[in-house]
Amino acid sequence: MDIIIRNAKLRDRKDQVDIVIAKDKIAAVEPKIMEKGHREIDAAGSLVLPGLFNLHFHADKCLLGEIMRPNVSGTLPEAIEITNDFKRNYRPEEVASRAIRACEVGVKNGTTFFRLFADVGTIGGLRAARGLLLAKEKMRRYCDVQVVAFPQEGIARDPGAAELLEEAMREGCDIIGGLPWYEYTDADAREHIDICFEIAKRHDRDIHMLVDDTDDPNSRSLEYLALKTMREGFQGRVAASHCGAMGSYNDVYAAKIVDMVATANVTISVNAHINLVCSARIDHEPRRRGIARxxxxxxxxxxxxxxxxxxNDPYYPFGKPDPLECVSMIAHVAQLTLPHELDMAMSMVTENAAKAARIADYGIAPGNLADLVVIGAPSVHEAIRLQPPRKHVFKRGREVARSTLSQELLT
Ligand SMILES: [Zn+2]
Structure with a gap:
């Protein structure tokens, strides 16, 4: 027996269990394991979760906040403008070093799987993608990384971007991104989505787009993405981030879209942090929040x-990064406060994300990969409330991070 985590609290059972890790897999989950492990860890009633996910992270831009000029308007267009100044001069090694710094913090906070978005377009070429592919390679022992080839300046709006996306996939990007709502017209937005599906099909890759990230109730890219997903037989292989316009759709149209999204099995990624600070900057009061329904x-x-x-980039000045912060944030903005709702919120960085990334051997059960996080709290409720240190983080059966917190009240 390699490692035994004793007295672990799991989300789906009342009693405490011992978890046996053998090589890279979970070998047993039982109330009391009699054998001794080569290494024994006493969770002492702490919650143990499977590895946490962050499936939407612009790691190529991260930490530019340390060196950039301030975003004076706080708007998306100014953030794009500031980022473009950097992108013209990106070096892959420099992009990788910032991405690695942020991902290392994410791993310490229990993240074992990242989807990193790399801007691909005529301004920065493939430099951001090459940087994140480098980061993926260097972080291999700590976490899984998928790199998304993401057309931040659009496709119709940025002639040449489609060819660069194609090249990015050939160079090893894992997921095809998209930003259809950013195109000038609905027709261009639909063409944008069509091009992304063509590339995805050619390379047999999944899709993760940023969709209807606007307060305009008439933005229609989520509708077409869901339709296209059904028509192309891509159910379960497409994720749509933001979708904040849903908050502004009228209720009848929103009901239709919710139904289409569920039927197409499109995953919706809510990125509440950024939308709470970036959306509705043109609104007076009441101010909308740019959050999906x-x-x-x-x-x-x-x-x-x-x-x-x-x-900490031109779009958003904070971010730890920590999936438990994301759980707390969505619990707030979506008003998920009842016990079963807190559990739903926790699933949004665990099981639901694993489903979106199509990871089959996920979860705390024998035979699954030993990606585990020992949280310094006994329950989902306390984990969200306190966002405590992650005592131990395991990736494929290997301990990759450990945290302690020492606080004293002095007299
Ligand atoms: Zn984003």
């Missing part, structure tokens, strides 16, 4: 995840 999506059985879009 989480409770309606959940009620219809759609897959919803919560992700940390930005870490």
């Amino acid at each position: 989480v409770k309606e999506l959940l009620a219809r059985g759609a897959n919803v995840i919560s992700s940390q879009d930005d870490v």
Whole structure:
């Protein structure tokens, strides 16, 4: 027996269990294991979760906040403008070093799987993608990384971007991104989505787009993405981030879209941090929040995840990064406060995200990969409330991070 985590609290059972890790897999989960492990860890009633996910992270831009000029308007267009100044001069090694710094913090906070978005377009070429592919390679022993080839300046708006996306996939990117709502017209947005599906099909890759990330109630890219997903037989292989326009759709149209999203099995990624600070900057009061209709999506059985879009970049000045922060944030914005709702929120960085990434051997059960996090709290409720240190983080059966917190009240 390699490692035994004793006295672990799991989400789905009342009693405490011992978890046996053998090589890279979970070998047993039982109330009392009699044998001794080569290494024994006493969880002492702490909650143990399977590895946490962040499926939407612009790691190529992360930490630019340390060196950039301030975003004076706080708007998306100014953030794009500031980022472009950097992108013209990106070096892959420099992009990788910032991405690794942020991902290392994410791993310490229990993240064992990242989807990193790399801007691909005529301004920065493939430099960001090459940087994140380098980061993926260097972080291999700590976490799984998928790199998304993401057309931040659009496709119709940025002639040459489609060819660069194609090249990015050939160079090893894992997921094809998209930003259809950013195109000038609905027709261009639909063409954008069509091009992304063509590339995805050619390379047999999944899709993760940023969709209807606007307060305009007439933005229609989620509708077409869901339709296209059904028509192309891509159910379960497409994720749509933001979808904040859902909050502004009229209720009748929103009900249709919620139904289409669930039918197409499109995962909705809510990135609440960024939308709370960036959306509705043109509104007076009441100010909209740019958040997808989480409770309606959940009620219809759609897959919803919560992700940390930005870490100290021109778009958003904060971000730890920490999936438990994302859980807390979505619990607030979607008003998920009842016990079963807190559990739903926790699933948005665990099971739901694993489903979106199509990871089959996920979860705390014998035979699954030993990606585990020992949380410094006994329950989901306390984990969200306190966001305590992650005592131990395991990736494929190997301990990759450990944390302690020492606080004293002095007299
Ligand atoms: Zn984003």
